[in-house]
Amino acid sequence: MASGFSALIHPVILCGGSGTRLWPASRESMPKQFTPLVNADSSTFQDTARRVADGTAFSRPTIITSSDARFIVAEQLLQAEVQADIVLEPERRDSAAAVAVAALHAARRDPEAVVLILAADHVIGDTAAFVDAARAAAVGAQAGRIMTLGIEPTAPSTAYGYIRKGASIDGVEGAYEVGRFVEKPNRHGAESLIADGALWNSGYFLFRADVMLAELETYAPEILAATRAALDGATTDLDFLRLDATAFASAPKTSIDYAVMERTDRAGVLPVSFPWSDVGTWDAVWDVLPRDALGNAVRGRVELVETRGSLVHSEGEHLTAVVGLDDVVVVSTPDAVLVTSKAKAGLVKELVTQLREKAHPEADAHRRMFRPWGWYQRIDIGERFQVKRIMVTPGGRLSLQKHFHRAEHWVVVRGTAEVTVDDRVVLVHENEAVYLPIGSMHRLTNPGKIPLELIEVQVGSYTGEDDIIRVEDIYGR
Amino acid sequence: MASGFSALIHPVILCGGSGTRLWPASRESMPKQFTPLVNADSSTFQDTARRVADGTAFSRPTIITSSDARFIVAEQLLQAEVQADIVLEPERRDSAAAVAVAALHAARRDPEAVVLILAADHVIGDTAAFVDAARAAAVGAQAGRIMTLGIEPTAPSTAYGYIRKGASIDGVEGAYEVGRFVEKPNRHGAESLIADGALWNSGYFLFRADVMLAELETYAPEILAATRAALDGATTDLDFLRLDATAFASAPKTSIDYAVMERTDRAGVLPVSFPWSDVGTWDAVWDVLPRDALGNAVRGRVELVETRGSLVHSEGEHLTAVVGLDDVVVVSTPDAVLVTSKAKAGLVKELVTQLREKAHPEADAHRRMFRPWGWYQRIDIGERFQVKRIMVTPGGRLSLQKHFHRAEHWVVVRGTAEVTVDDRVVLVHENEAVYLPIGSMHRLTNPGKIPLELIEVQVGSYTGEDDIIRVEDIYGR
Structure with a gap:
């Protein structure tokens, strides 16, 4: 296709956002990039991961996400049949720190690796055109540019930033130097920008790891130092690479646009015209x-x-x-x-x-709460009781726990449960029930091959989530 | 006040409507007149019953309702502390038949009783003004008129029928002969009617029982014959008077306005100006x-x-x-x-x-289904299970029953249950559970003094309501 680039591009998917403008589908406990918002059977994160799954163009992707979202990311990658490295940010520090981590992480294997930064929450209508564009822009990245993909506007949108084109870049077909980045304009400004040939700023970047690190050194040395220390101090936790929290917290919170792109003289843009949206709002x-x-x-x-x-x-x-x-x-x-x-x-x-x-729990928490072992969902609540539906994936195991204020009745409605109550272990099959007295030490495991579903009826003077003593947990919580 | 009427008025509340225009609050299974639509703690039916509770102006009211709504009516009267006779219509036959039943029923005790027909779903802002108006109109009724209350319009509404006033009625202060009943007009028509002094047709009627029967004999003899036979053949069922179904079904289905009011020369109207609404639509x-x-x-x-x-x-x-x-x-x-x-x-x-x-059950059935013994509400459903919350009032007793396709687990979360399973009877207290195998004959009773609430988990290949064999039922269902 339109590519002189023959090496593999290293994709890095940023998915640390919370997408509050798409409430109530998107909330802190399950942000929009993980919900089946556009396609009924996959999330935009999964679509994004699959978009870079072509092994002839891309190497194994890296996911940079929050600690809270780690089990969702792992589960959705498994469903999408995509293998990836998962790097956990201890807190949100905006895109500059995430891009720095991406560059540092890639440089460890190959300082000249060409990195593609992708958002996890965009919709792209033509994967082949996207891959072609990435490979075309990668030529510029390999030559030392920090390339962006500039979307040809289809309407005078006031929801996007714009990029004015500068001079053509020699040797990179169809690409231009960045004339100027323009903040989200008003309607009139958007019309003028489009008349002048400006492009939407998509937030996709391609760069050689060493080039981005050099620019960070020049324009944002604090971010580079903080993220380098965070990566040096990172620990491996199950399948996750967890950045050092103290070091990472010292990275200034700013966007890569502000930290580097608006300052560097290496910025380039490749105009593209595939259907694209950041699905930022319900409209x-x-x-x-x-x-x-x-x-x-x-x-x-x-x-x-x-x-x-x-x-x-x-x-x-x-x-x-x-x-x-x-x-x-x-x-x-x-x-x-x-x-x-x-x-x-x-x-x-x-x-x-x-x-x-107003402290409404619905602001951030979904009714269905995803956990490393599956999910639970409240289905009813009264003065002295609460009812939940609980799903445990095959092999899933809840923590060994006890409660001081509630007893629990579990009725298995699908699959088989292995239930530990104090020093007993019993198998509970579909249409069987088990009782967990107040104060009993208990644990729930799905030893089977199909999902386990049960109805939990809690009875007691207090049924809040915080009445729990966790004694042991295989997920390190 | 403005009344020369000293006897008691006999109120008859018609509450057979289904109020679909207020879906989803109002549905066939719980029509708007029984829901806390305007006041958070009482229904318009209860408000209406209380409005005629003044024993110095009104005798014991009669309620005419559908068989389906009988337990709701009884329960709501109990809550409102109003005692009444309850007459059950085997099917809906519109207002002419209901008014005929009201007249016949009242005439059995006193042929010259003055009957006041009230709708169960209206809002009236000033009870004292309403009672005064009823007593003033009763003077006309006693003198042989069929009186209506005509509401002074506050806006050119197209949602109401109108009444044009005729000549003043001698001896009934403020009252007029009915010039003409006018169907719901368009906006322009409404403005003209108001300019001419026309009134809203409230649907409240006052008449002497014998006068209405005579007019029915003249203008709607089939309705009178059918309802008389239905009342003659009525049976007493618990506290209800159940009209004979075959006889009642032969009554033509028409409104009292069409059957009598538009034809009789005895129609009178008393203009009233208390705040009034039929709350027919959400606006x-x-x-x-x-x-x-x-x-x-x-x-x-x-x-x-x-x-x-x-x-x-x-x-x-x-x-x-x-x-x-x-x-x-x-x-x-x-x-x-x-x-x-x-x-x-x-x-x-x-x-x-x-x-x-499209056969959506939500068209007519509420999530919470009221029964003579209390209510149940589905709280979750899956492929092979269903979960319900069940409330049984003190003394309430479900039918003796069994199911072919589902087992049931009951967990008591409030109060005490007396549970019969085949030949055993056990008491199940809060935080205790009981299991009902497929095919077992079982019955649930609340023997206590406080409401019983339990969570029912049904497990089986089919959990539809119709998988039930009722062997015995104290409510005659």
């Missing part, structure tokens, strides 16, 4: 979804009457009906419902801030 | 609710951002958020969500029709 999600003749994008149990141009998602068993409204967004989840308009969807970020201020 | 509900400074009427766990003039109701544990929309209606219930605008709320009726056509 952008609507924009990339298939729609019916009336312009509605629906999922789940949805009924519409005289409704046009709307996004209506209904999760689980819920029935969601919209009557006589146009251009609205309705997202119904098992514990929270959002109703907004496409025009005002950007305000959802403020809603989440408001929910946090 | 009408918004209209009668207290609202905040931005014009929002909210209930439950609701968060709003840049939202004005909206009705947002969130039932149960759900969090419902509206962002950047004005004049919308959002009603979130445990199994269904409605999003519409105040302007288009009338279309909800069509939505329910659509839901029925």
Whole structure:
């Protein structure tokens, strides 16, 4: 194709974001890049990982994510059948630190490795065109440029930053020097930029590891020093590489655009025209979804009457009906419902801030909470009881634990449980129950080959998550 | 007050409607008149019953309702501390048949009893003014008129029928003969009617029983014959008077307005000006609710951002958020969500029709299903299991029953259960469980003084409601 680049590109997927503007589907406990937002059976993170799975173009990818998301990342990679290194950031330090870690990590194997930085939450409509573009830009990266992919605008969007093109780059077909990075403009500014041939700033970067490290040394030496120490002090935890927390915390919190890209004279841009979206808000999600003749994008149990141009998602068993409204967004989840308009969807970020201020747990926690061993979901709660549905993956094992304020009844509804209660170990099969008295030491394991599902009825004066004493845990929690 | 009427008025509350335009709060299984729609702690039916509880003005009321709603009516009367006769219609035959039953039933005790027909689903802002108006109109009724209350319009509503006033009625202060009944007009028509002094047709009627029977004999003899036979053949069932089904089914299905009021020359109207609404649609509900400074009427766990003039109701544990929309209606219930605008709320009726056509159970059934012994609510469902929360009132007793396809685990979370399993009877206390194998004959009773609540986990190849063999039932089902 359009490539003189023959070595393998080293992809690094950044997926530390929390995506609050897509609440209630996206929350801190399960950010948008891990949810089946656009495709019903895969997340944008999985789509991104698969997009760089072509072994003739890419080497084994690296994932940089938060400690909280590590089990989700591992589970989703397993589902997507993609093998990767997983690097854990002890806290969020924005993209400059993450890119520095990516460059340092790649340089350990090959200082001249060409690194491709990818966001985990973008939608790209044409993988072949994307791979061709990456390989074409890699030529510039190999020659010492820090290349970006610049998306040919399809509308005067005010949601994206822009890149003005400079002079052509000799020897890199179709590429330009970066004239200037432009912050998100207003509508009029966007129109002028497009008239001048400016491109959307996609946030994809390609660079040689040693080149990025040199630029960091010049423009952001504190970030480089902090991340180098964080990587030197990193520990291996199960399958994860965990950066040293103290060192990493000392990295200034800033974007790679600000730290390097706007300062370096090595910035280049390759204009590309594949379909692309950062699906940053619900109106952008609507924009990339298939729609019916009336312009509605629906999922789940949805009924519409005289409704046009709307996004209506209904999760689980819920029935969601919209009557006589146009251009609205309705997202119904098992514990929270959002109703907004496409025009005002950007305000959802403020809603989440408001929910946090009022300490609503739904601001950050999903009803279904994913754990390394599977998930649990509250299905009912009363004054002195709580009911949960618990799923344990084959081989999954909860921590050895006890509670001071509640007894638990477990009824197995699928699969087989191995239950430890004090010094007894019993197998509990489908349609069997077991009782765990207050104060008993207990543990739940799925010894079988199919998922284990059980209904847990907690009874007691207090049923909060924090009434738990963990004695032993195979996941190191 | 404005009354020369000194005898007691006999109130008859009609509550056979299903109120589909207020879906999902109102459904066939629990119509709007029984839900806490306007007041958080009482239904409009209860408010109506209390409105005629003044023993100096009213005699013991009669309730005419459907067989399906009988236990709800009994339970709500108990809660409201109102004693009444309850007459059950075997099927819906519209208001003419119900009014005929009311007249016949009252005439058995006193042929000249003055009957007041009330709807169960109206909101009246001033009980004293209502009672005064009823007593003033009763003077006309006693004199042989069939009186209606005509509401002074506060807006050119197209949702109500109108009454044009005729000549003053001698001897009934403030009352007029009915000039003409006018069907729901368009906006322009409504404005003209109001300019001409027309009144809203409230659907409240006052008449002497013998006068109404005479008019029915003249204008609707088939209805009178059918309802008389239905009452003659009525049976007493627990505390209910159950009309004979075959006889009642032969009554033509028509409204009292059409059958009598538009034909009789005895129709009179008393103009009244107390705050009144039939809360027929969600915009009408918004209209009668207290609202905040931005014009929002909210209930439950609701968060709003840049939202004005909206009705947002969130039932149960759900969090419902509206962002950047004005004049919308959002009603979130445990199994269904409605999003519409105040302007288009009338279309909800069509939505329910659509839901029925597609056989969605949420069209007519609530998540929480009320039974004579209490209620049950599904809280989770999977491929081979279902979980319910069950509440049994003190003294409540479910039927003796068995299932062919499911076993059941019951965990008591509040109160004490008396459980019969085949030939055993056991008491099950809070935090205890009992297992009911497939095919076992079982029965659940609350022998205690506080409500019994339990979590039922059903496991089996089929968990539908119709897998039940009832052997014995104290409620005659």
